[in-house]
Amino acid sequence: MAQTDRQLEKRLERAIMALxxxxxxxxxxxxxDAARAAYDGDDDGWRALMDPARRAAWRLVAAGEVEVTQAGxxxxxxxxxxxxxxxxxxxxxxxx
Numbered sequence: 186m187a188q189t190d191r192q193l194e195k196r197l198e199r200a201i202m203a204l205x206x207x208x209x210x211x212x213x214x215x216x217x218d219a220a221r222a223a224y225d226g227d228d229d230g231w232r233a234l235m236d237p238a239r240r241a242a243w244r245l246v247a248a249g250e251v252e253v254t255q256a257g258x259x260x261x262x263x264x265x266x267x268x269x270x271x272x273x274x275x276x277x278x279x280x281x
Contacts, residue, residue: 196223197234197241201251205272213254213271216242242270249273 200222204214216238217231223238224231243262245251252259254269 193223193234193237194241194244197238198245201238201241201245201270205251205270210272213269216268216270219270239268242268245270246273 197219200219201214204218204222205212208214216235219241220231220234220238224234242251242253246253250273251270252273253262253264254260254271255264255266260268
């Protein structure tokens with residue numbers, strides 16, 4: 186039975202968060218790491234999950250859970266090329 190799109194979205198989001206939890210607080214992952222973790226197979230079918238993995242990362246950005254970076258700097262959804270995902274840095278309260 187094929188999983189629904191929503192189930193896949195949640196599975197990828199959980200994969201991203203689980204992978205980040207297994208790494209040092211300053212480490213990052215590639216969207217392909219999440220695609221591979223969420224894929225149920227031994228072949229290269231995980232490649233079909235790359236775009237959904239990137240979309241999952243952007244949903245987690247919107248939720249304040251992660252940052253998507255290039256060359257160590259946060260980027261917006263318009264960014265093209267290799268991306269990394271890391272835990273969001275805590276925001277400092279305004280010092281009024």
